[in-house]
Amino acid sequence: MAKQSVYEPFEQVFESSALFADISRDEIPSLLTCLDGRLKTCTEGRYILMAGEAAKGVGLLLSGSAHIIQEDYWGNRLLVDDLAPGDLFAEAFSCAREKQLSISVVAATDCKVLLVDLLKIISTCPSACSFHRQLIANLLSILARKNVQLVGRLEDLSRRSTRDKLLSYFSRQALKEGSSHFEIPFNRQQLADYLAVDRSALSAELSRMQKSGILRYQKNNFELLEQ
Amino acid sequence: MAKQSVYEPFEQVFESSALFADISRDEIPSLLTCLDGRLKTCTEGRYILMAGEAAKGVGLLLSGSAHIIQEDYWGNRLLVDDLAPGDLFAEAFSCAREKQLSISVVAATDCKVLLVDLLKIISTCPSACSFHRQLIANLLSILARKNVQLVGRLEDLSRRSTRDKLLSYFSRQALKEGSSHFEIPFNRQQLADYLAVDRSALSAELSRMQKSGILRYQKNNFELLEQ
DNA sequence: TCAAGTTTGTTGTAAATACAACAATATTGC
DNA sequence: GCAATATTGTTGTATTTACAACAAACTTGA
Numbered sequence: 001m002a003k004q005s006v007y008e009p010f011e012q013v014f015e016s017s018a019l020f021a022d023i024s025r026d027e028i029p030s031l032l033t034c035l036d037g038r039l040k041t042c043t044e045g046r047y048i049l050m051a052g053e054a055a056k057g058v059g060l061l062l063s064g065s066a067h068i069i070q071e072d073y074w075g076n077r078l079l080v081d082d083l084a085p086g087d088l089f090a091e092a093f094s095c096a097r098e099k100q101l102s103i104s105v106v107a108a109t110d111c112k113v114l115l116v117d118l119l120k121i122i123s124t125c126p127s128a129c130s131f132h133r134q135l136i137a138n139l140l141s142i143l144a145r146k147n148v149q150l151v152g153r154l155e156d157l158s159r160r161s162t163r164d165k166l167l168s169y170f171s172r173q174a175l176k177e178g179s180s181h182f183e184i185p186f187n188r189q190q191l192a193d194y195l196a197v198d199r200s201a202l203s204a205e206l207s208r209m210q211k212s213g214i215l216r217y218q219k220n221n222f223e224l225l226e227q
Numbered sequence: 228m229a230k231q232s233v234y235e236p237f238e239q240v241f242e243s244s245a246l247f248a249d250i251s252r253d254e255i256p257s258l259l260t261c262l263d264g265r266l267k268t269c270t271e272g273r274y275i276l277m278a279g280e281a282a283k284g285v286g287l288l289l290s291g292s293a294h295i296i297q298e299d300y301w302g303n304r305l306l307v308d309d310l311a312p313g314d315l316f317a318e319a320f321s322c323a324r325e326k327q328l329s330i331s332v333v334a335a336t337d338c339k340v341l342l343v344d345l346l347k348i349i350s351t352c353p354s355a356c357s358f359h360r361q362l363i364a365n366l367l368s369i370l371a372r373k374n375v376q377l378v379g380r381l382e383d384l385s386r387r388s389t390r391d392k393l394l395s396y397f398s399r400q401a402l403k404e405g406s407s408h409f410e411i412p413f414n415r416q417q418l419a420d421y422l423a424v425d426r427s428a429l430s431a432e433l434s435r436m437q438k439s440g441i442l443r444y445q446k447n448n449f450e451l452l453e454q
Numbered sequence: 455t456c457a458a459g460t461t462t463g464t465t466g467t468a469a470a471t472a473c474a475a476c477a478a479t480a481t482t483g484c
Numbered sequence: 485g486c487a488a489t490a491t492t493g494t495t496g497t498a499t500t501t502a503c504a505a506c507a508a509a510c511t512t513g514a
Contacts, residue, residue, distance in 0.1 A: 070382055078385040080378060092378075095371030103378060133360070140363060143370040144322030150377040151307060151319075151330060155297055157384040158305040158423035160472070161500065188462060196385035198502050203463050219462095219510095387502070388470065415492060425472050430493050432470095446480095446492095 006039055007032050010062045010085075010112075017086035018142045019060060023134055031131050037116040042066075042107040048089075049105040055093035058118040061085050064111025065185070069193070070103050079193040080153070081146075082108070082185050088142055094118045095139065157196055162205045165195040170215070174224050181223035233266055234259050237289045237312075237339075244313035245369045246287060250361050258358050264343040269293075269334040275316075276332040282320035285345040288312050291338025292412070296420070297330050306420040307380070308373075309335070309412050315369055321345045322366065384423055389432045392422040397442070401451050408450035 007014070007029070014020050014028050023031065037060075042048050048059060048066060061083045068081040068089060080103060083089055089105050092098075095118070118139075121132060152172055159165040173182045184191065192199040209215040216223045234241070234256070241247050241255050250258065264287075269275050275286060275293060288310045295308040295316060307330060310316055316332050319325075322345070345366075348359060379399055386392040400409045411418065419426040436442040443450045 070378070070385070072382075072386075076385075076387075078381060080381060092371045092374035095367055096375050097368075098375055102375070102382075136363060136367060140322055140367050140370065141324075143367065143374055144319045147319035147370055147374050147377065148323050148325055148329070150374065150381065151297070154305060154307060154377065154380055154384060155299075155329075157381060158297070158303075159299075160303075160423070163500095196387070199461095200463075200465095200503080201501060204465085207463070390470095414490095427473080427493075427495095428471060431495085434493070 007114075010114075013062050013085045017060065017088070018145075019086075019088050019135065019138050021138050021141070023131060023138075027131065031135075034131070035116050035121070037114040040113050040115055041110075042113065043110050044107050046107045047104055048107055048111075048113055049101055049103075051101050051104045053101050055090065055098045055101045056117055056119060057115045058091045058094045059089045059105065060114040060116065061087045061089065062112040062114055064107065064109040066111055066113070067106050067108050067190070068103050069106055076196075077193040078196055079186070079190055081149075091118065091139060092143060092146070095143065156194075162195070162197045162201055163209060165197060166202070166205065166209070167214075169195060170222060170224055173222075180225075181221065184220050184222060186220070234341075237341075240287075240289050240312045244287065244315070245372075246313075246315055246362065246365050248365050248368070250358060250365075254358065258362075261358070262343050262348070264341040267340050267342055268337075269340065270337050271334055273334045274331055275334055275338075275340055276328055276330075278328050278331045280328050282317065282325045282328045283344055283346060284342045285318045285321045286316045286332065287341040287343065288314050288316065289339040289341055291334065291336040293338055293340070294333050294335045294417070295330050296333055303423075304420040305423055306413070306417055308376075318345065318366060319370060319373070322370065383421075389422070389424045389428055390436060392424060393429070393432065393436070394441075396422060397449060397451055400449075407452075408448065411447050411449060413447070 011025075011028075014032070015025050020028055020031070039062075040048070042064075049057075051070070063085055065085075066083040066089070067079055068083065070078040070080055072078075081089075083105075090101060090103075093101055097119075121135060156165055156168045156172070159168050170182075173184060174180050176182075186194055188203055189199050192202045195202070206215070206217065210217065213225055216225060238252075238255075241259070242252050247255055247258070266289075267275070269291075276284075278297070290312055292312075293310040293316070294306055295310065297305040297307055299305075308316075310332075317328060317330075320328055324346075348362060383392055383395045383399070386395050397409075400411060401407050403409075413421060415430055416426050419429045422429070433442070433444065437444060440452055443452060
């Protein structure tokens with residue numbers, strides 16, 4: 001039971017993660033043993049996975065937060081996604097049998113992750129382990145939702161002006177939050193990376209939008225105003 | 228067997244589609260009966276599925292070609308994806324249990340599609356039908372690959388200038404083709420919609436790139452030149 | 455509390471884009 | 485073959501952006 005105790009602090013995370021959805025809490029420990037993952041601790045700013053690496057593993061964020069990014073030749077960062085505890089990452093590359101990762105995963109804060117070789121779970125389906133079918137169903141759901149989310153990101157990025165990109169992103173956030181005000185998980189540089197625009201131009205545009213009365217904000221708390 | 232004959236002209240498509248991968252050709256007819264889909268014929272320009280509709284079904288393109296698009300308030304089109312026979316569409320929305328579609332599917336040429344209610348296949352898994360497990364595994368693979376592809380699209384769109392967007396897209400095409408020259412499935416307006424830029428600006432940029440010696444093209448045949 | 459570092463905001467300028475209007479070229483149907 | 489239509493290319497202008505440099509505000513840690 002020494003191994004199990006390592007996972008104990010993250011019991012809540014496992015139970016509420018999409019990967020283990022509809023798997024009873026009692027069964028999770030043995031499933032974790034079956035998965036035989038590797039626990040990893042990362043300090044802020046460190047690369048958890050790096051573009052170009054072999055895409056064997058899949059990760060489950062246990063604590064802290066992390067970003068999926070894509071860096072180009074000149075260091076421009078595209079922030080593809082923001083991860084919270086319970087989120088899976090790099091699963092698409094495993095499931096798609098991609099040879100190497102085209103994205104990197106960076107610790108946005110100090111964090112802990114569980115790295116698992118998911119390929120052996122999805123490729124072989126030994127009836128010995130009854131959880132495999134549910135795991136695959138969960139993976140399906142995770143991938144499908146991420147897919148829909150990516151199409152939303154495409155919409156943000158397809159806007160021609162910084163203002164429209166912001167509005168596209170903000171309205172999605174407001175919709176998600178069910179309220180006209182919401183908090184975003186990014187600082188200005190990260191938001192700029194997320195929308196693929198220049199940071200200072202973004203700051204300037206936010207100012208103008210506030211002056212125009214479209215928007216009100218303080219730090220990372222935003223409110224979309226009527227009209 | 229009246230029903231089966233309807234599918235007969237598309238035997239090849241089914242056999243080579245990702246959805247029916249690793250399912251023997253002999254078993255496909257009965258599987259099609261089990262799926263109980265609806266055959267639909269669409270003329271060029273028609274909407275096969277429209278944003279806002281309930282996301283119950285999933286589609287399989289049987290012949291012709293179609294585009295996944297997203298239209299904004301002012302009619303700006305974002306061309307999200309280009310479909311060929313055998314390709315599945317709207318599967319992410321079904322699998323993710325989205326209430327409504329955020330994308331539309333438009334016939335790029337006259338085409339035929341098979342519309343299926345995939346939800347009952349993925350939600351219930353009756354052991355009576357032994358194909359279901361393989362279908363789900365195939366769906367997983369389709370979604371994962373689409374996911375990776377969408378991240379590639381994000382990269383294209385994240386480029387700051389039209390030239391860089393073009394180069395990002397072209398280099399992916401060249402890589403996919405395994406050759407420095409390749410044909411693209413879009414006309415200029417569609418390419419502009421795909422990269423979220425103005426058509427005339429795109430035409431102008433292509434000209435400049437050709438003059439600079441970066442690129443050579445004729446109609447839809449492109450060649451990336453060294454240096 | 456203070457200093458050093460980080461994040462955010464502001465502004466000017468050069469460069470790139472959207473948009474519109476139109477010209478040139480291809481394609482289509484008869 | 486020819487007219488009608490659709491697609492592609494070109495150019496000028498107003499708008500918007502990236503970039504750089506710097507100022508202001510906020511954090512952090514000793």
